Amino acid sequence: MKNKKQILIIDDDNSTRLLLQYLLAEKYSVIGKTNGLEGMLWLNAGNIPDVILLDINMPHLNGKDFLKQIRFSGFFSEIPVLILSSESHLQEIKSFISPNDILGKPFIPEILFSKLEKINM
Numbered sequence: 001m002k003n004k005k006q007i008l009i010i011d012d013d014n015s016t017r018l019l020l021q022y023l024l025a026e027k028y029s030v031i032g033k034t035n036g037l038e039g040m041l042w043l044n045a046g047n048i049p050d051v052i053l054l055d056i057n058m059p060h061l062n063g064k065d066f067l068k069q070i071r072f073s074g075f076f077s078e079i080p081v082l083i084l085s086s087e088s089h090l091q092e093i094k095s096f097i098s099p100n101d102i103l104g105k106p107f108i109p110e111i112l113f114s115k116l117e118k119i120n121m
Contacts, residue, residue, distance in 0.1 A: 004029040007116075008049035010039040010066065011084065012058040016105070020053060020084075023109055028116075036061030040069065043076055051119055056085040067097065080119045082112075 006029045011017045017032045024030050031049065033039040037060040039052070052070075056063035063083065070076040081097060086105040103112060 005050040006031065007051050007053060008033065008039060008042065008047075009053045010034075010036060010058070010063070011053070011055040013055065016055070016084070023112075035059055036063060036066030039066060043070070048076075049079065051080045051082065051116065053082050053084055056083065082115055082119075084112075 004027065007024055009017055009020050009024075009030060009032045011020070011032075012034050014034075017034070021030045021032055028050075031042065031047075033042055035058040036054075039054075040061060054063045054067065061069075063085065067081060067083075070079060070081070081101060083097060083102040084105055084107055085102070101115070103115065
């Protein structure tokens with residue numbers, strides 16, 4: 001059996017994280033972290049996911065700062081990132097990510113699945 005592609009979900013909202021894990025678990029291997037600091041520590045431990053689903057407003061290390069760190073990192077810069085956020089002011093991160101890679105919350109699962117399929121994973 002072919003190995004499942006791995007998705008790292010970084011979101012401080014427990015219900016969103018659990019919903020995403022439930023929706024994606026059949027097709028993907030899913031790892032959940034509650035903030036950008038946890039996500040960065042997981043990456044620095046040698047883990048490289050196929051894609052990251054990232055919230056913006058989180059404690060300890062928010063999504064904007066997390067995204068800036070990985071985009072300027074030679075090691076993590078190529079990991080595809082999809083933003084899932086209810087924040088309407090995302091201008092700051094648009095230089096680090098395509099507007100096509102931003103989904104609003106609440107999200108429509110079919111659109112999320114479509115975006116994941118389009119990523120070369």
